[in-house]
Amino acid sequence: MSKRDTSPPAFFALLLSLMMLVATADEVAVLSPLTQEYANLLNPMVDEQLIPGYYLSVYKNGQQVVDLSRGFADEEASLLPSQDVLYFIASMTKPIVSLATLKLVEQGQLNLTDPVKQFIPEFSNLLVVPEGDLDNPTEALDRDLTIHDLLTHTSGLTYSQDITGREEIAKVYADLGLFAIDGLAESKLGSLENHVEQLVQLPLVFQPGEAFVYSVGIDVVARVLEIVTGKPLDLVITELVLEPLAMTDTHFTVPEVKRDRLAAMYSPRVATYPIPGVYRRYQPYQNLPKGHKNFGVSDAGYLSGGAGLMSTARDYAKLLAVISNGFRVGQRQFLDAQIGNQLFQNQLPAGLEDEGLVYNFGPSANNAGFSYGLGIRLLEGGNLTRTDDHDYYFWAGAANTGFWIDLKNDVYGIFMTQHLPTQYDRTAEMVEIAR
Amino acid sequence: MDSRNVNVAQYWMVIRSLLMAVLFSASVPSLFAETVEYDQAKLAEIKVLLDGLYEKGQIPNYAVEIRKNGKSVYAAYRGDTELGGSVPVGADTIFWVASMGKPIVSSAVLRLIQDEVLSLDDPLSKFFPQFESMVVAPMGDLDVPFEIARAPITIRNLLTHTSGFTYNPLVLGLGDVAYQYAELEVMSQKVSLEENLEMLAQIPLVAQPGASFNYSVSVDVLGAVIEKVTGQRLGDYLDEIFFKPMGMTDTAFRVRPEARNRFARFYEPESLRNPAAPIPGSEIEWHIVETAPFGLPYDGWGQAPTFDSGGGGMYSTAQDFLKYAEMVANGGVLNGVRYLSAETAAIHFQDLMPELGLEAFEVAFGEAAQYMKFGGGFGIKLEEDGSDRADYYFWGGAANTFFWIDGQDGSVGVFFTHIWPPRYNLSDQIEALVDEARMIK
Structure with missing residues (x-):
């Protein structure tokens, strides 16, 4: 098996065919000046081989004005990124579950002020270990946790240290596999109900309302939705949100027939030796069951209201459209505007001001607030209580997907790639380009 | 299958004897251009490149220096050994150079x-x-x-x-x-x-x-x-033959306790899991946080090891490592003292596996495989014009430390910072600036 016998090198052949594919795709598209600006911002991430590809969609006055992609959504399968490719949207599930909750409020089945213990009795017995530090003396609850607390990440729950949790308790979440990302494909703890049963055994890391701690709160809300409706979460959000908005490509488990449109998940490839020049700095994500290229194909996970959904840019844009458009779908009112408009009001307790998100997301998250499922970016020197001072609304998923809503300019956009964890967030620049 | 193996073995024998003839011929001509000057304005772009990263808070510090014929051609040092610290990074700052122990061994x-x-x-x-x-x-x-x-x-x-x-x-x-x-x-x-x-x-x-x-x-x-x-x-052996006689006093498989105040801390890019905090008194908005490579905190690094890991356990400084690189580049001589014969020094730069094709390097180097060869402990980066001329000889360490020897003029360079995992392999760009700055007389 002499190596000299192999000719021409398979590598060159592959490279050449990849280059031809990319070249063809580029030649077809004549880019508008706006699209070109986005390409200038985003293409280097692909050309420098930080990510295999991306898709970006931007809408202005309800019309799609940018439909841009580069590289691959799945290199091995040569799947090109498009608005119909299914991506793991992770925490971008949260706005959907938040909206489903507001639908139940509208229907009178639920109040945001309802104590969680009304649905899950164990929530009356929770203990608090201040700052999640097990050396601190345990406290009793100052007051009951509400649905509002859960939706706004001010319940005192946290996330696993594998996600964003920082406290000692978050380490316990990690050890148990409690609402773990990889549990979406292979759940150590079983169903959503089982996860919640385990969760109520652990203390909170703050008193309710005391701090913004990014958390599994939305997963608990999801369990409450199941209890209130008597239906499993996938059915609940299908009936309340996905069907009314015609979001036909949004699933916890992608149906077999759609799997040829499924993107592959990637993660950083760390070369500990020097490689000259530009080199591939991603590789297929390793922590999925053997043979799986992404989340959303396993039947051994759990229904996660915090992170479980797969969706397309075309589908998710429908959600952004309804939020941007007074909660109307066409002429029909999807959600009472007064209820919906709570998405544009800071819902964090007054004491947190515009520094609330800093505890979890660091100093770059200052000057921001949070409503139900949406982050609020505040104008420099603005006041969170004034909606006019809100610069834009946004959220993102752990696999480097993200969206923004710029109400004043009637713009919204959605960015898709699959890189766990998020390493390349360009939201602020993307917002500016459309203006 | 058997007959083919015999053929391959015979081929090997021929190649090997040819190689030996080349390597151990009586006199080895100087490999590199001897007289050379550099456009300092072009070299100054190195600092612009590194300052860009430093001022954006992406690297904690940097040490870069280039030497030729025993003289410093270019040097730039910036930052402290830790964010908010008071010990400036300089030629004597100690870095974990990790895999850069490989060429020395x-x-x-x-x-x-x-x-x-x-x-x-x-x-x-x-x-x-x-x-x-x-x-x-x-x-x-x-x-x-x-x-x-x-x-x-x-x-x-x-x-x-x-x-x-x-x-x-x-x-x-x-x-x-x-x-x-x-x-x-x-x-x-x-x-x-x-x-x-x-x-x-x-x-x-x-x-x-x-x-x-x-x-x-x-x-x-x-x-x-x-x-x-x-x-x-x-x-002990490396001390005896190289480090002590060359005066590489801070190069070892541990950091001496009395030198620890010069040992740089490790940083990683901030993340959702671990956001960066402002550093009091610093004008820079940092996007890095202290980290523990392989889970080992700073205090655990540089301690006396169970065994001396030639592959990853070495610590050094810019001034020390430049001495080693100069010795090899100068045909085995540093400051008039011979450490290796000229023939031996040249083996570092020889393709020791000439029969290996592109595909042998693909798994490790991806697209860069097309201009990669490997010599005596040194990677060989070929010019990208297909000429088979060496652009530079090099290696690096896992915490973002790099050295290189220019293939044309034999100038040597180091670029050190402490970011884990590896992220800023800028040696390629820095070496390209050296190429552009070169003015051979």
């Missing part, structure tokens, strides 16, 4: 070859019989049938990462075999070097010896060979 092996204690084609089993008959799991895949190793692992293979050994997955090891390295903790500091070798001999190779480049524990194995033939601990 390789130089020691070449010195032992020069002294006829070792030979390039000695089989490893001559020193450690447990490596006599190895099995191979191609691509490290345990689900396909094993092969029997068709050639012995040689010193040459160990110098060029063509032994068939690999690393654990954290260091980009190959296939299922890499996970075996991880499970058995091969080359961890938990046991002695000898005990590590025992484990290593039990695990399949990931490729036939001599067939392809797989970055690996090979240089740790070379360290064991050195210890075996010299009867000295690796660090």
Whole structure:
């Protein structure tokens, strides 16, 4: 098996065919000046081989004005990124579950002020270990946790240290596999109900309302939705949100027939030796069951209201459209505007001001607030209580997907790639380009 | 199959004897242009490049210096050994240079070859019989049938990462075999070097010896060979032949307690899990946070090791490492003292596996494989014009430390910072600026 016998090198052949594919795709598209600006911002991430590809969609006055992609959504399968490719949207599930909750409020089945213990009795017995530090003396609850607390990440729950949790308790979440990302494909703890049963055994890391701690709160809300409706979460959000908005490509488990449109998940490839020049700095994500290229194909996970959904840019844009458009779908009112408009009001307790998100997301998250499922970016020197001072609304998923809503300019956009964890967030620049 | 193997073996013999004839010919002409000047304005772009990263809060500090003919051609140092600290980074700041120990250990092996204690084609089993008959799991895949190793692992293979050994997955090891390295903790500091070798001999190779480049524990194995033939601990031998006489006082497998205040801390890019905090008194908005490489906190780094890891355990400074690089670039001489014969020094720059094609480097180097060769412990980056001329000789360490020797003028350079995991491989861009700045008389 002499190596000299192999000719021409398979590598060159592959490279050449990849280059031809990319070249063809580029030649077809004549880019508008706006699209070109986005390409200038985003293409280097692909050309420098930080990510295999991306898709970006931007809408202005309800019309799609940018439909841009580069590289691959799945290199091995040569799947090109498009608005119909299914991506793991992770925490971008949260706005959907938040909206489903507001639908139940509208229907009178639920109040945001309802104590969680009304649905899950164990929530009356929770203990608090201040700052999640097990050396601190345990406290009793100052007051009951509400649905509002859960939706706004001010319940005192946290996330696993594998996600964003920082406290000692978050380490316990990690050890148990409690609402773990990889549990979406292979759940150590079983169903959503089982996860919640385990969760109520652990203390909170703050008193309710005391701090913004990014958390599994939305997963608990999801369990409450199941209890209130008597239906499993996938059915609940299908009936309340996905069907009314015609979001036909949004699933916890992608149906077999759609799997040829499924993107592959990637993660950083760390070369500990020097490689000259530009080199591939991603590789297929390793922590999925053997043979799986992404989340959303396993039947051994759990229904996660915090992170479980797969969706397309075309589908998710429908959600952004309804939020941007007074909660109307066409002429029909999807959600009472007064209820919906709570998405544009800071819902964090007054004491947190515009520094609330800093505890979890660091100093770059200052000057921001949070409503139900949406982050609020505040104008420099603005006041969170004034909606006019809100610069834009946004959220993102752990696999480097993200969206923004710029109400004043009637713009919204959605960015898709699959890189766990998020390493390349360009939201602020993307917002500016459309203006 | 048999007849083809014989043909390959014969081909090898021819290549090898040709190579020997070239390497050990009586006189070795100077490899590099001797008189050279640089456009300082062009070199100043190096600082612009690094300042860009520093001022955006992406690297904690940097140390960059380029030397030629015993003189500093360009130097720029910035930042402190820790964010918010008061010890400025300079030529004497100590960095974990990790895999940059590999070329130094390789130089020691070449010195032992020069002294006829070792030979390039000695089989490893001559020193450690447990490596006599190895099995191979191609691509490290345990689900396909094993092969029997068709050639012995040689010193040459160990110098060029063509032994068939690999690393654990954290260091980009190959296939299922890499996970075996991880499970058995091969080359961890938990046991002695000898005990590590025992484990290593039990695990399949990931490729036939001599067939392809797989970055690996090979240089740790070379360290064991050195210890075996010299009867000295690796660090002591390197001290004796290189570090002490050259005055590389801060280069060792540990950081001396009295030098610890010059030892830089480790940082990683901030993340959702670990956001950066403002540093009081600093004008820079930092996007990095202190980190513990491989889970080991700062205080654990630089402590006296169980065994001297030639592959990853070395600490050094810019001024120390430049001395080593200059010695090799100058044909084995530093400040008038000869450490290696000119012939031996030249082996660093020779393609020691000339029969290997592009595909042998693909797994490790991807697209860069088209201009990669490997010499005596040094990577060889070829010019990208297909001319087969060396652009530069180089290697780097896992915490973002790099050195290079220019292929045309023999100038030497280092670029150090402490970011983990590796992220800013700027040596390629810096070396390109050196090329552009060069004005050969």
